[in-house]
Amino acid sequence: MKKKNVMTWAVAIATAVSGLTACNIDMPQQVDSSFETMTIKKADIELPYKFSARMKGQNDVTVTPQVSGQLMKICVTEGEQVKKGQVLFVIDQRNAQLELEAAQANLQAALAQENSAKLEYESNKNLFDKKIVSSYMLTNSENSYKQAQAAVAQARASVNRAKVNLGFCTITATVSGKIGEIPVRVGDQVSPMTQLTMLSGNTTMYAEISITEAVIESAVKEGMNAADIEKYVAQLPPATFVMKNGTEYPHKGRFTSLTGVVNATTGSLTAKILFPNPEGHLYSGIQGSVVMKFAEKDLIVVPQNAVIRLQDKSQVYKVQADSTATATEVTIEDTGNGKDFIITSGLNVGDKIVTTGANNVTEGQKVLFPGEVKSEK
Secondary structure (H helix, E strand, O other): OHHHHHHHHHHHHHHHHHHHHHOOOOOOOOOOOOOOEEEOOEEEEEEEEEEEEEEEEOOOEEEOOOOOEEEEEEOOOOOOEEOOOOEEEEEOOHHHHHHHHHHHHHHHHHHHHHHHHHHHHHHHHHHHHOOOOOHHHHHHHHHHHHHHHHHHHHHHHHHHHHHHHHHHOEEEOOOOEEEOOOOOOOOOEEOOOOOOEEEEOOOEEEEEEEEEHHHHHHHHHOOOOHHHHHHHHHOOOOEEEEEOOOOEOOOOEEEEEEOOOOOOOOOEEEEEEEEEOOOOOOOOOOEEEEEEEEEEEEEEEEEHHHOEEEOOEEEEEEEOOOOEEEEEEEEEEEOOOOOEEEEEEOOOOOOEEEOOOHHHOOOOOEOOOOOOOOOOO
8 A cells, every 4th residue: 555655655756756747847957167267387477475664865965054153044945846956044254254354464574574585595595605694594594494484384274264164154955855843943052963854865765674684604614705796786686665554656776786794783784775766756764565576496386266275274186086075284375466376385386276156165075076067277
């Protein structure tokens, strides 16, 4: 009786399926999941290295007077772009002018004294030749003439010094650049200890970065001498300056120098990268990052979507010979391009891994099927 019921239900189900098929109604079918895979191979890649940096003008100059006096005139404003030789400040010139006039008068007196001593010496020499005066008188007049010549030289030096001091009363820009803060006002008494302003020579800027001792140690291991290091520095790739808000400065910089002394506190060397600043967009004190791209060879590089991050571990799904996936732990480094990771351990050339869809794979799941079109990268 039970067997007859089973047969009846089987016939009914078969009839229903035939009827649905006859009505062109598609029945649900099992669809195998599809994943993209790639075969591991080594490749060359450019890796960006970032260094914290602070901008400075190539010729930042602290402007201070070289003479004391009252500040009579401020010829520039804060933030103004100035040219080399342009007048910045004027200090009271009256005392310097009087000192120059006094020095010039002393020079005239010394010249007159020199002329008199010269005449006396020449006269005594003529008389000595005629044996009228003694050698003592001749020697005496000669010494007086030499003393007068020395007095003239001293007076002339005093005139030149007074001219220099008078020139110091007019302070000019030693480089082209931008004026910083001006903490003084007209009427202030200034001296060589007074800072009048900071002049940033901003036509060319340089970014200061710190490089660890490991760089030098690596150079030593490779047998590089000082000349080799200079040549290596000259051949380094262009650098990009990125401001704190992510803005990328349009002009590229060039690595120029390394300091010769390691900072005992930080254990690093200071390097300078020069950046042109034709539009004046860069200012001394701006902070950001210097990015330099270095070519690295024979690395295993995989797309980021192939790597599953599990807390402090990373894994990929390796495709076995039977087309099933097995989780494999790997160590990774970021390439900095937002797309790829470098695999430093866990994979070998020739291994096949899942890329797209890796986050949906379960251990032992079949990821490749006969006849399926597979995506290889």
